[in-house]
Amino acid sequence: MRKPRIDYSAVFRALPGMVALLTPDLVYVDANDDFLRLAGRSREQLLGRYIFDVFPENPHDPAAAGMQETRESMLRVVATGERDTMALLRYDIEDSGRPGRWVEHFWSPVNAPVLGPDGEVALVVHRVEEVTELIRARARGAGSDSTQARVLEAELYTRSRELQEVNERLRRTQARDREVALALQAAMLPVPTPVGHHRAAVRYRPAVGSLNVCGDWYDLVDLPGDRIAVAVGDVVGHGLEAACVMGQLRSALSAAARVADGPARALDALGLYARHVDGAESTTVVKTFIDWTARTITYSSAGHPPPALLHDDGTVAFLDQATDPPLGARPEHVPRPEASTAFTEGAVLVLYTDGLVERRREDIDIGLARLADCLVRHRQADAEDLADALLAELLPPTGSTDDAALVIIRL
Known part of the structure; x- marks a missing residue:
């Protein structure tokens, strides 16, 4: 049987x-026939x-909040890439044939993402159930008395508003938690002072959304001789708990780096410590020791994305020869592997967390290729400008749903 051709536009x-259908900037790109008919717009x-601009708020109703709630729902979809279902909503619409006359509507909206090839939100599907007549019919069915009908209609609307107020209080609480977590992270991730006579560019970008503050961190330690230790890590989880675990692990690894004879031994000590920290399991971290006298980078990774080494000839190598499972992934302690690579003057070392390169429904190799391409194109930039370029080109313009930490050192 011949497969029928489907006209999806029809x-x-x-x-x-x-x-x-709307763009992530909330501009209409299409609407079906029922939307046009019921909304009274061509x-x-x-x-x-x-x-x-098409459906502004009713200026004659100071309590109207339909526009604000719809905007917030759609922007959550754009930021998180997840569906958002709204409570029953009253949204008055101006009669296109009679300017200045506003018609009461009760809508039940659902907003959902359409993802593009890069895994980012390309369109927002705005689906609305028009329930105005249903609410009015239920009110009429309660009795012929118009006052009783209006009372029932008002009660239905009040219940919907109460649900929305509960949701709003929850979001405000989440926003306060986010502010505290961000302040805690800022206190624990200050802009570093020069390490020895070397300077590093560091960046931290929190995730968008009230619950998406995560546990990314970086750390730089001055070592004896012309050496420094650099690390980045990522705690699983969100919010205050992840930020607190991050602080404990960062401090422990910083101390271990000062006494360990290499990055693997430092991660060994961190792994043993992490077994006694609730929430530290499955943390990823990579540790590097940079020695300018020997011109070597020694590194060890606990399940973390590999550091990128941009050579002065424009080639990029990912340091992935000493990768082991994340912290707490093994039931018994096993010594971590370690590897070394040489560098020449003018090379650039980049350490980062997965928020910089990973995208939903995309293979990690695609993100690593984007990183390498960006490094090559901006290889003449100094460390600060290079850090800004990486964030600008690799992070979604609407913000990422995961934190991103970044350390750049020109060797």
Whole structure:
């Protein structure tokens, strides 16, 4: 049997219920026939326009909040790449045929992401169930008395508003937790002073969203001789708990680096310590010792993305020859591996966390290739400018759902 050809544009237009497609900037790119009919707008009045220019808030209702709640829901979808279901919403619409007259509507919206090839949100699907007549019919069914009907309608709306207020209080609580966690991270991740006579560029970018503060960290330690130790790590989890675990592990590894004879021994000590820290399991971290006298980088990794070494000839090598499982992944302690590589003057070492390179539904090798390409194109930049270029090109413009820590040292 011959497989039928499907005209998906025709299917979209014929979908029952109100469905519209918007860009991540909340500009209409399409709407189905039911959306146009029930919203009372033509295709020309929607396409290419910002959603709230088409449907502004009712200026005659000081308590109206439909526009704000819809915007926040859509922006959460863009930031997190996850579906967001809204509570029953009252949203008055201006009658296109009678300017200044606002018509009451009750909508039940769901906003969902459409991801592009890069794993980022390319479109927002805005699906609305128009339930105005249903609410009014239920009110009418309660009795013929118009006052009783209006009381029931008001009660239904009040219950919906109460649910939205509970959601808003939860979001405010989450936002406060985020602010505390960010302040804690800022205190534990200060801009480093010069280590020896060498300077490093460091960056930390928190995730977007109230719950997405994570446990990324970096650390730089001055060692005897012309040497420094550099590390980046990533604690599993979100919020205050992850930030607190991060602080404990960072301090422990910093102390271990000062007495260990190499990065593997430092990670061995950290692994033993992490067994007694709740929430430290599955933490990833990479530790490097840089020796300018011997011109070598010695490194060891506990399940962490490999550091990138940009050579002065424009080639990039990923230091992946001493990679072991994350902290706490083995039931018994096993010594960590260690490897060394040579460098020449002018090379650049880049350590980072996975938020810089990983994307949802994308192989990690694609992210590493993006990093290498960006390093090659900006290889003449100094460390600070290179750090800014990496963040600008590798992080999503709307923000990432994972933290990103970055350390750059020009060798």
